[in-house]
Amino acid sequence: MAPPDKHEWVFKARFRRRAFGWRSQPAIQRVKEAVSEIKKVRRTDPGVAAEGAVVFLEHASPALEQVDSSSGAIGTAVYRAIEQLVPIIAQAPVGDDQRRAWLERLFEALQADQIPYIEHLGDYWGELCVTPEIASEQADVMIGACRLALTPSRDRLYLFAGTSACLAALFRARRFEELIELAGGEHVYWAYKRWAVRALAAQGRKAEALRLAESSRGPWASDLEIDRLGEEILLSSGMVDEAYRRYGLAANRGGTYLSTFRAVAKRYPAKTPETILDDLVGTTPGEEGKWFAAAKSAGLLDQALDLARRSPCDPRTLTRAARDFTGTNPRFAVEAGLLALHWLVEGHGYEIGDGDVRAAFEATVAAAKPIGELEAVEDRIRDLIAGSAAGFVAQVLGRSLGLP
Numbered sequence: 001m002a003p004p005d006k007h008e009w010v011f012k013a014r015f016r017r018r019a020f021g022w023r024s025q026p027a028i029q030r031v032k033e034a035v036s037e038i039k040k041v042r043r044t045d046p047g048v049a050a051e052g053a054v055v056f057l058e059h060a061s062p063a064l065e066q067v068d069s070s071s072g073a074i075g076t077a078v079y080r081a082i083e084q085l086v087p088i089i090a091q092a093p094v095g096d097d098q099r100r101a102w103l104e105r106l107f108e109a110l111q112a113d114q115i116p117y118i119e120h121l122g123d124y125w126g127e128l129c130v131t132p133e134i135a136s137e138q139a140d141v142m143i144g145a146c147r148l149a150l151t152p153s154r155d156r157l158y159l160f161a162g163t164s165a166c167l168a169a170l171f172r173a174r175r176f177e178e179l180i181e182l183a184g185g186e187h188v189y190w191a192y193k194r195w196a197v198r199a200l201a202a203q204g205r206k207a208e209a210l211r212l213a214e215s216s217r218g219p220w221a222s223d224l225e226i227d228r229l230g231e232e233i234l235l236s237s238g239m240v241d242e243a244y245r246r247y248g249l250a251a252n253r254g255g256t257y258l259s260t261f262r263a264v265a266k267r268y269p270a271k272t273p274e275t276i277l278d279d280l281v282g283t284t285p286g287e288e289g290k291w292f293a294a295a296k297s298a299g300l301l302d303q304a305l306d307l308a309r310r311s312p313c314d315p316r317t318l319t320r321a322a323r324d325f326t327g328t329n330p331r332f333a334v335e336a337g338l339l340a341l342h343w344l345v346e347g348h349g350y351e352i353g354d355g356d357v358r359a360a361f362e363a364t365v366a367a368a369k370p371i372g373e374l375e376a377v378e379d380r381i382r383d384l385i386a387g388s389a390a391g392f393v394a395q396v397l398g399r400s401l402g403l404p
Contacts (some may be wrong), residue, residue: 337364
């Protein structure tokens with residue numbers, strides 16, 4: 001195996017300065033390929049892989065500076081790459097001198113990050129230092145500039161790209177009092193103040209930590225980050241019920257209603273699914289139907305139908321439920337299919353076509369047959385599409401139901 005700095009990296013040739021044009025997708029693909037290459041090498045030589053991770057982070061921002069970042073997609077790709085590469089660097093079996101050399105190179109890359117793409121690397125500086133001793137050395141180098149950046153002044157605005165890195169290093173070095181003094185002031189942005197909150201919590205001053213976090217809410221702070229940090233502090237104190245009551249629902253928001261329910265349920269296994277569902281539904285008044293899939297996944301089928309009746313629910317979601325439950329719970333499947341047709345009549349659903357209407361109808365009647373209720377269900381469907389508002393749905397289903 002070649003020495004770490006002599007390894008031939010395929011991605012390195014691709015990440016030349018301004019190597020990419022404005023289109024983000026080719027750049028995103030190259031970022032993913034680079035991470036995959038580094039992770040593959042890690043299986044046989046973690047030291048070489050860590051060197052590759054450092055090389056990538058040095059080259060990423062200059063190579064990507066012309067890419068259109070307006071959608072946030074390329075920024076997200078680099079952020080995820082950092083999350084995956086930091087452990088590779090931190091866990092590499094190398095000596096302290098090698099680690100210090102990597103930190104020096106990464107700090108230069110951080111200072112030169114103009115777009116910026118790798119600014120979040122500073123949040124991981126404590127992990128990159130590995131030992132409290134190296135972290136303390138790093139903090140000593142940066143603390144003067146960090147203090148200038150965090151001290152309010154009417155005469156000047158001092159920006160320091162290593163502010164987060166300094167605070168993370170102070171935390172790793174357990175220099176909590178300095179950290180609180182630096183980042184705990186009223187004027188400090190949440191991105192930095194959260195380190196003071198963590199320092200207070202690490203000292204056992206958890207009530208103070210929560211007060212400081214709550215006082216930081218505002219237009220320049222992330223409510224989600226505050227909620228997650230507050231939840232973490234309370235859970236670490238064994239205050240599970242209070243963590244759930246104050247932060248649990250908001251801190252575990254996912255990309256969908258179903259993912260949110262699953263995240264909360266996983267986080268609080270002692271809470272019953274019924275309790276979690278009721279509490280989550282209460283956070284979104286007027287959107288009860290959007291929790292249908294969550295209730296169904298928890299086996300709360302009666303509650304699922306009730307939610308879908310109370311406010312609009314995606315007809316395709318209801319149709320899938322009707323189709324999936326035909327064999328195991330045909331009565332639930334019938335009601336889900338009828339609700340799908342109901343919300344189609346009401347005009348809900350995204351880019352609905354004839355096929356969506358037929359799918360809902362076919363799933364409903366298929367579920368009605370094994371329980372001997374086909375005629376009754378067809379009558380209910382006729383009643384659904386009898387009104388003038390059902391023109392489109394009635395037109396699609398007219399022949400199947402013998403309508404004029």
